[in-house]
Amino acid sequence: MKAFRALLRTESAVFFRDKATVFFTLLFPLVFILIFGFLMGDVDEPAATLGLYEAVPSDLALHDVLASSAADAIESFEDEASLRSAVVDREIDFGLIWNGETLGFLYHPNRVQENYAFEQIALGVTDAFNLRAQGLDPVLSTTTIHVGSEASTRWFNQMVPGIIAFSILSSGLFAVAGHLTAMKERRTLDRMIVTPMPRVALLCATATVRLIVVYVSTLITLFVSIAIFDLAFRIDWIAYTLLVGSATLGMMGLGTVIALVVRRASSAGSVANVLAILMMFLSGIYFPIELMPRFLRAFSKALPLTYLAEGMRYVTGVQDMSLLRFWMIVLAFLAIGLGLFPILARYIVRPQRR
Amino acid sequence: MNDVLLLARTHILTALRERVTLFWFLVFPVFLLVILSLIFGQIGQQGEITFDVSLVNFDGSTTSIFSGMIEGVFENLAQSDDAEDDPLFALRHAEADEDLDSFLAAELTAVRRGRRAAVIVIPEGFGHELEQQVVSSGSPGGSSSTEGPSLMVYYSEGNAASDMAVSIIKQVLAGVNREILARSGRFDQTVAIEASSTWVGSESGGTVYVDFLLPGIILMGFFTNSLFGIPGAILFSRDHRVLRRYWVTPLSVPRYLGGLSIGHLTLCAFQFGILLIVGRFGLGSTVSFASLSAVLHLLLAAATFMAFGFLIASLARTANAGMAVANILNMPMMFLSGLFFPITGLPMFIRAIVYVNPVSYLADGLRSSVGVESAVFPAALVIAVPLGWIALSTGIASWRLRWDVAR
Numbered sequence: 001m002k003a004f005r006a007l008l009r010t011e012s013a014v015f016f017r018d019k020a021t022v023f024f025t026l027l028f029p030l031v032f033i034l035i036f037g038f039l040m041g042d043v044d045e046p047a048a049t050l051g052l053y054e055a056v057p058s059d060l061a062l063h064d065v066l067a068s069s070a071a072d073a074i075e076s077f078e079d080e081a082s083l084r085s086a087v088v089d090r091e092i093d094f095g096l097i098w099n100g101e102t103l104g105f106l107y108h109p110n111r112v113q114e115n116y117a118f119e120q121i122a123l124g125v126t127d128a129f130n131l132r133a134q135g136l137d138p139v140l141s142t143t144t145i146h147v148g149s150e151a152s153t154r155w156f157n158q159m160v161p162g163i164i165a166f167s168i169l170s171s172g173l174f175a176v177a178g179h180l181t182a183m184k185e186r187r188t189l190d191r192m193i194v195t196p197m198p199r200v201a202l203l204c205a206t207a208t209v210r211l212i213v214v215y216v217s218t219l220i221t222l223f224v225s226i227a228i229f230d231l232a233f234r235i236d237w238i239a240y241t242l243l244v245g246s247a248t249l250g251m252m253g254l255g256t257v258i259a260l261v262v263r264r265a266s267s268a269g270s271v272a273n274v275l276a277i278l279m280m281f282l283s284g285i286y287f288p289i290e291l292m293p294r295f296l297r298a299f300s301k302a303l304p305l306t307y308l309a310e311g312m313r314y315v316t317g318v319q320d321m322s323l324l325r326f327w328m329i330v331l332a333f334l335a336i337g338l339g340l341f342p343i344l345a346r347y348i349v350r351p352q353r354r
Numbered sequence: 355m356n357d358v359l360l361l362a363r364t365h366i367l368t369a370l371r372e373r374v375t376l377f378w379f380l381v382f383p384v385f386l387l388v389i390l391s392l393i394f395g396q397i398g399q400q401g402e403i404t405f406d407v408s409l410v411n412f413d414g415s416t417t418s419i420f421s422g423m424i425e426g427v428f429e430n431l432a433q434s435d436d437a438e439d440d441p442l443f444a445l446r447h448a449e450a451d452e453d454l455d456s457f458l459a460a461e462l463t464a465v466r467r468g469r470r471a472a473v474i475v476i477p478e479g480f481g482h483e484l485e486q487q488v489v490s491s492g493s494p495g496g497s498s499s500t501e502g503p504s505l506m507v508y509y510s511e512g513n514a515a516s517d518m519a520v521s522i523i524k525q526v527l528a529g530v531n532r533e534i535l536a537r538s539g540r541f542d543q544t545v546a547i548e549a550s551s552t553w554v555g556s557e558s559g560g561t562v563y564v565d566f567l568l569p570g571i572i573l574m575g576f577f578t579n580s581l582f583g584i585p586g587a588i589l590f591s592r593d594h595r596v597l598r599r600y601w602v603t604p605l606s607v608p609r610y611l612g613g614l615s616i617g618h619l620t621l622c623a624f625q626f627g628i629l630l631i632v633g634r635f636g637l638g639s640t641v642s643f644a645s646l647s648a649v650l651h652l653l654l655a656a657a658t659f660m661a662f663g664f665l666i667a668s669l670a671r672t673a674n675a676g677m678a679v680a681n682i683l684n685m686p687m688m689f690l691s692g693l694f695f696p697i698t699g700l701p702m703f704i705r706a707i708v709y710v711n712p713v714s715y716l717a718d719g720l721r722s723s724v725g726v727e728s729a730v731f732p733a734a735l736v737i738a739v740p741l742g743w744i745a746l747s748t749g750i751a752s753w754r755l756r757w758d759v760a761r
Contacts, residue, residue, distance in 0.1 A: 020678035028682075035689045038704045087554050088728055095554075102548050109566070111555040119551070120521045126549040127528040134541055138531045139487045139502040142524055147465050148510035153513050270374040277382070287393045290471065290515030291403055294440060294593075296392065310468075320466035321509075 007205035029167040029221040049073045051092040054081040056100035061132040094118040162285030163311035172251020175210040177258040177272035234317030249337025279305040361613025380666040383575040391564045404440040405471040407521040408461040418481020471519035475506040563640040568633040569720045570693035581680045584663025589673035645724040656715040658740040665747035668755035
């Protein structure tokens with residue numbers, strides 16, 4: 001116990017002295033949150049301003065239809081050229097030319113995130129105007145009902161738990177694949193294991209520091225996203241703590257596998273980094289899995305980060321999940337962590353052959 | 355000259371032998387190009403995405419044709435004409451002997467859990483109400499403004515797949531509306547107002563996403579290659595005292611820099627070739643870089659990023675610190691430049707970063723030079739800002755960069 005306490009102090013000091021590690025563990029998730037929050041935070045609710053140029057006398061029915069459409073604002077233009085240049089300069093989101101016979105919609109081709117939403121608005125306007133032009137009303141209507149939780153009504157709500165999941169993944173992986181292998185490479189471990197220090201004390205101290213730091217890091221990310229982007233989460237704190245703890249241990253277990261598989265100790269951190277980045281793109285954090293091609297959808301189901309992100313959405317109240325599935329995720333991470341980390345890490349914490 | 359070329363060769367071989375460097379230099383840009391094209395290039399395209407949708411028909415036992423008609427429309431969309439294409443919807447129904455209320459409850463739970471994009475419910479009596487609506491709105495004196503019977507669509511707001519499925523379902527039902535009115539003889543399809551779509555702001559017309567993306571990914575490749583490659587080469591050689599060994603030979607610093615630069619630019623050319631081949635032959639990009647303007651923009655980008663690499667090398671005391679600085683700058687500079695997604699509607703302080711970021715101007719210049727986008731920045735700025743960064747980076751690097759480990 002004395003050795004554990006001493007190692008805990010040392011490991012904490014080592015962690016906080018390494019500015020790069022502190023930055024990447026505590027602050028880097030915030031960089032992601034700020035970049036994506038400002039870049040894509042309102043992607044699900046684009047403020048669509050429609051520019052209108054009427055080449056024929058103004059049509060009241062068209063104005064009625066546009067007023068009740070999903071476009072947030074309608075801006076009138078005197079001529080087609082100024083409408084076109086407003087679309088090109090992105091002063092408006094998309095344009096509409098009414099020449100008395102056809103509705104001509106103008107889009108900027110490079111607004112790849114938003115054009116789909118603008119096209120849907122255009123289709124709605126066309127359908128409604130067609131009926132109004134012939135003096136008709138729709139005979140059937142559609143009522144949409146949101147059945148998820150209140151916390152899930154914005155796309156960015158779904159993304160923040162994913163970013164937190166990624167920060168757990170990278171911190172857990174690097175705890176072993178980065179930190180312990182670096183100690184091994186510098187032969188610090190060789191010196192430590194010739195002392196009476198129990199090997200398991202070192203592993204427990206490393207794991208404890210990482211668990212605390214990761215937990216604090218997730219809280220900072222969560223609260224900053226709430227404060228800056230006005231997000232609402234319904235957090236089940238017990239489930240949250242269980243998931244963050246088990247996932248950190250699980251990822252440390254996976255980091256141990258990387259450290260063992262990669263022969264050169266200095267390469268283990270790089271391989272962990274590569275794997276983390278690949279998983280980040282394929283686990284539905286930034287791009288919904290449903291929008292991926294079929295083969296990538298199947299691949300993403302084999303990635304631990306997919307399940308961790310899913311679990312984080314559940315504990316933050318963004319997405320529902322059965323209790324059985326949640327416990328299976330928690331227990332799977334615990335099994336990986338408790339199974340792999342101590343057993344395999346003992347092989348790492350042993351003298352190197354010269 | 356031989357020593358310069360030998361150094362260039364050494365730099366290239368070192369980069370290609372190092373698997374991790376090779377990943378960031380080649381595999382990662384190709385991976386990103388493919389994955390972003392596959393995901394964003396097909397949004398809204400039928401045959402590429404399938405939405406898991408359930409349909410619950412509480413009106414199935416009535417004799418009304420309308421409930422069956424609507425069910426039939428969605429069943430058609432759940433089948434694909436081409437075996438290679440995915441159908442638009444993977445449609446689920448209750449089993450013949452299954453209780454509809456229990457089925458609906460289970461499907462709503464599936465929506466909440468993200469396993470179903472939407473659930474369409476045809477309420478009991480819907481067909482009969484719709485018949486009455488069609489008859490009453492068509493008869494003289496009949497009310498045409500009365501709201502018709504409503505189909506319920508349950509979804510999870512904020513879930514991208516769910517939101518998208520709902521907008522498609524609404525469009526399908528708008529089509530059904532028109533079809534019903536047309537069949538009842540009140541909507542005249544022959545005088546229907548047509549809608550057209552025109553893409554403006556691009557010389558080549560409607561730009562496919564891969565054409566927008568490819569110049570951005572090429573610049574990203576150049577950027578990461580320089581950001582990590584140049585400081586890595588200098589700082590690791592310095593830390594491992596390789597540079598010290600060079601300096602006891604007749605090799606001078608300018609000749610060392612010449613060799614490093616030639617090697618680095620050759621790697622950029624190699625990277626450009628691979629990305630162009632993947633983009634053109636693998637993803638169907640049609641963007642052409644065969645113009646003087648495009649080549650000059652590519653060279654300007656490679657030179658700017660290389661100078662930026664020297665700047666990073668001059669700011670870091672050790673190789674590890676250099677890599678950390680590069681890592682910190684990498685993501686913000688890439689994402690806040692419009693390399694992958696157009697950047698609009700940003701707050702002022704973030705926009706300020708975009709305006710000082712040389713990658714923003716290089717991306718804008720390269721895209722306009724290959725004709726996929728009209729330039730957002732004035733032409734003079736597109737050249738002047740990167741040149742300013744080259745001057746600043748070179749100035750600081752020549753002042754601060756140390757060519758040997760501290761004694």
